Amino acid sequence: MSVLADRVSAPRELLWAHPEWWVVGLGLAAWLPVVQHGMMKRGSAHADHLSFAAELGYWHVMVLAMMLPIVATKARDVAIRSFPERRHRAIGLFLIGYLVPWSALGTLAAWMRTFPWTHSQALTAGAFAAATIWASLPLRERAMVMSYGHEPVIAPTGWDADRDCVKAGLAIGAWCLVSCWALMLACVLSGHHLVAVAIGAAIGLVEGASFRPPRTFVRVASVALTLFFSVPLQDQLLTR
Amino acid sequence: MARIRKNVWKLKPADKTMDWYERAVTVMKGKPIADPTSWRYQGAIHEYVRQIDPFAGPGDSMPSSAEQKKYWNQCQHGSWFFLPWHRMYLHFFESIVSAEVEKLGGPSDWALPYWNYSDANDPNARLLPVPFRAATKPDGTPNGLFVPTRTSAANAGSQFADAADVAIANPLREPDYQSFDFGTGFGGPQTNFMHGGGLIGSVELGPHGSMHMAVGGWMQQFSTAALDPIFWLHHANIDRLWQVWLDRDASHANPAVSRWLTGVQFDFRDADAKAVKMSSKQVINSKASPLSYSYEDTSDPLTPALGIIHKPAAAKMTKKAKKTSTEMVGATRASFTLNSAVTHASFAAKPKAAKRGAAAAAAGPMRRVFLNIEKLVSNEPAPSYDVYLNVPDGQNPKDHPNLFVGRLPMFGLVESSKKSAISSGSGLHYALDITNLYAHVSTLPDWDPNNLRVSFVPARGQAPANVTVGRVSLYFE
Numbered sequence: 001m002s003v004l005a006d007r008v009s010a011p012r013e014l015l016w017a018h019p020e021w022w023v024v025g026l027g028l029a030a031w032l033p034v035v036q037h038g039m040m041k042r043g044s045a046h047a048d049h050l051s052f053a054a055e056l057g058y059w060h061v062m063v064l065a066m067m068l069p070i071v072a073t074k075a076r077d078v079a080i081r082s083f084p085e086r087r088h089r090a091i092g093l094f095l096i097g098y099l100v101p102w103s104a105l106g107t108l109a110a111w112m113r114t115f116p117w118t119h120s121q122a123l124t125a126g127a128f129a130a131a132t133i134w135a136s137l138p139l140r141e142r143a144m145v146m147s148y149g150h151e152p153v154i155a156p157t158g159w160d161a162d163r164d165c166v167k168a169g170l171a172i173g174a175w176c177l178v179s180c181w182a183l184m185l186a187c188v189l190s191g192h193h194l195v196a197v198a199i200g201a202a203i204g205l206v207e208g209a210s211f212r213p214p215r216t217f218v219r220v221a222s223v224a225l226t227l228f229f230s231v232p233l234q235d236q237l238l239t240r
Numbered sequence: 241m242a243r244i245r246k247n248v249w250k251l252k253p254a255d256k257t258m259d260w261y262e263r264a265v266t267v268m269k270g271k272p273i274a275d276p277t278s279w280r281y282q283g284a285i286h287e288y289v290r291q292i293d294p295f296a297g298p299g300d301s302m303p304s305s306a307e308q309k310k311y312w313n314q315c316q317h318g319s320w321f322f323l324p325w326h327r328m329y330l331h332f333f334e335s336i337v338s339a340e341v342e343k344l345g346g347p348s349d350w351a352l353p354y355w356n357y358s359d360a361n362d363p364n365a366r367l368l369p370v371p372f373r374a375a376t377k378p379d380g381t382p383n384g385l386f387v388p389t390r391t392s393a394a395n396a397g398s399q400f401a402d403a404a405d406v407a408i409a410n411p412l413r414e415p416d417y418q419s420f421d422f423g424t425g426f427g428g429p430q431t432n433f434m435h436g437g438g439l440i441g442s443v444e445l446g447p448h449g450s451m452h453m454a455v456g457g458w459m460q461q462f463s464t465a466a467l468d469p470i471f472w473l474h475h476a477n478i479d480r481l482w483q484v485w486l487d488r489d490a491s492h493a494n495p496a497v498s499r500w501l502t503g504v505q506f507d508f509r510d511a512d513a514k515a516v517k518m519s520s521k522q523v524i525n526s527k528a529s530p531l532s533y534s535y536e537d538t539s540d541p542l543t544p545a546l547g548i549i550h551k552p553a554a555a556k557m558t559k560k561a562k563k564t565s566t567e568m569v570g571a572t573r574a575s576f577t578l579n580s581a582v583t584h585a586s587f588a589a590k591p592k593a594a595k596r597g598a599a600a601a602a603a604g605p606m607r608r609v610f611l612n613i614e615k616l617v618s619n620e621p622a623p624s625y626d627v628y629l630n631v632p633d634g635q636n637p638k639d640h641p642n643l644f645v646g647r648l649p650m651f652g653l654v655e656s657s658k659k660s661a662i663s664s665g666s667g668l669h670y671a672l673d674i675t676n677l678y679a680h681v682s683t684l685p686d687w688d689p690n691n692l693r694v695s696f697v698p699a700r701g702q703a704p705a706n707v708t709v710g711r712v713s714l715y716f717e
Binding site: 013016017080081082083084138141142145146148149150151153154155156160 | 421422432437438565566567568570571572573574575587590614615659660661662663664665666667669710711713
């Protein structure tokens with residue numbers, strides 16, 4: 001007789017062992033509006049003029065789609081440090097904290113996009129070039145170490161527990177932002193172009209799953225994005 | 241060529257293994273740090289901090305920063321790569337020493353001996369082996385194996401390690417290689433690059449960590465540990481225990497996933513200073529090429545006669561049918577510091593779960609119970625701490641050996657607390673299997689799941705240090 005079996009039936013054990021399942025699910029679900037937006041006919045995506053609210057909305061679905069699959073293991077960290085009945089609450093509070101820094105940057109980005117000069121192919125290509133350089137800086141590597149290596153301490157119950165979950169999300173969100181801000185802003189300047197978002201997500205997933213950051217892959221992918229947005233090719237791709 | 245690694249305490253009087261080791265070490269110490277076959281370069285592979293390099297001098301010509309970044313500061317701790325990485329490290333070191341031995345006119349099959357300090361049949365086992373103790377050799381020349389900063393008892397040939405330092409019962413009884421979710425495992429948790437910190441595997445905790453701390457001096461820090469020649473015999477024994485663990489039970493197995501087997505290529509330089517890469521898969525069979533070595537003795541040491549930490553733990557550990565998750569049952573509310581002669585922490589275990597866990601643990605087939613000491617952080621070196629469970633109020637934990645949980649070695653504490661390019665500074669995390677002890681204390685008259693008490697005492701009567709404990713928590717499998 002297992003302690004666990006007293007409470008959890010066998011078919012549900014996988015979900016029990018991986019309380020972060022819905023974080024991955026939410027991240028995957030966010031790809032639907034990202035893909036839908038990317039496939040819309042608008043001519044050059046970087047030239048799209050959306051409202052502040054729409055830009056902010058697309059920013060958030062982009063963050064959810066790109067970041068949640070990567071940060072799911074960190075959401076799991078707060079869940080397994082919590083009582084079983086608090087696991088999903090812990091994850092929810094963690095995500096709130098995690099999204100605070102991203103929402104702040106997203107607000108800034110959406111406001112920037114209200115200015116016509118940000119709708120420029122040259123600026124988009126330049127942003128990806130800047131992201132390529134940023135990806136090779138020691139500060140960025142340090143930020144990755146800090147976000148992936150963060151070990152939260154979570155109080156067992158009450159307000160303290162809620163606060164600790166939010167704090168863990170804030171800390172990891174802030175280091176993620178330091179690590180990925182340049183690439184995410186470049187994706188915004190590209191008009192949330194599907195190629196940019198997909199390759200950006202791939203960079204994050206590969207880096208997160210790797211023993212050491214695969215510098216060659218990251219550089220090649222970043223340079224490819226820079227070149228891709230330096231030529232008019234992206235105007236034809238993914239438009240109908 | 242097949243090498244046989246022998247027990248240093250069982251070398252015959254005419255055996256020259258240690259003489260050749262001393263001569264080769266002396267040659268290696270004479271080489272510049274930029275030479276990959278030098279003593280200092282070999283130590284720096286583990287970690288290098290120039291500020292505390294005991295050999296640093298104004299004339300040092302350091303390797304390029306690219307060389308340092310690729311080959312130095314590579315040791316893996318708090319990781320399922322702890323065992324394979326150190327096996328590779330020993331292999332290349334042994335090749336380098338062997339090449340030096342051959343150049344000196346010695347045998348071509350020189351092999352690194354091991355120090356089996358846990359040998360219950362040898363009263364000398366815990367003593368520092370004789371060749372390492374004296375500052376000079378009989379001819380008056382310096383002994384290359386001597387390190388003055390070790391604890392004085394070690395160099396004096398006196399007892400310096402106790403039963404808790406050399407205990408091997410807990411790691412050898414681990415059913416799994418990998419540690420999962422606040423539980424214990426023989427080899428450590430799945431990680432990416434992990435230079436230090438995080439959840440420590442059972443054999444890495446002890447006897448690995450505890451003997452690093454017991455020997456003292458250079459052995460107590462990552463960056464100086466491998467500069468002590470005893471380091472290599474100590475790690476040969478840890479490497480041997482890996483094989484002992486695999487051999488002693490048919491269900492014991494290494495991870496079979498590609499992420500562990502081939503997912504990582506570690507960088508080393510071989511005896512010819514050539515760049516080489518190696519993955520875990522290449523070192524899981526030490527008798528096969530490229531390693532080609534075996535140990536003199538890998539028999540199972542867990543006999544009833546073996547002295548172990550606490551008697552209840554000698555009970556048979558029932559195999560679990562399959563891997564299951566852990567759940568948190570209780571935890572302390574706030575962090576605290578271990579800066580007193582005795583530090584107590586208490587917390588409530590959820591009564592229903594606590595009762596169920598105690599009953600299951602007592603009746604068997606047991607569900608395992610784990611005490612976790614999370615996020616130990618300090619910016620100064622600290623002694624090892626002994627942990628006790630439910631010591632009656634006002635009493636000295638040392639008077640209750642039957643309530644002893646285990647020893648926290650604190651090896652790597654400062655390194656894992658420091659934020660750097662390769663460390664988040666999250667400190668150490670120890671998980672201790674307290675299944676039998678938990679079952680025992682839950683039958684005592686003062687048992688109260690709403691008041692579980694954990695006590696921390698510096699081992700060997702040492703002064704306490706400013707070590708912060710993030711949380712103490714209880715988990716049931």
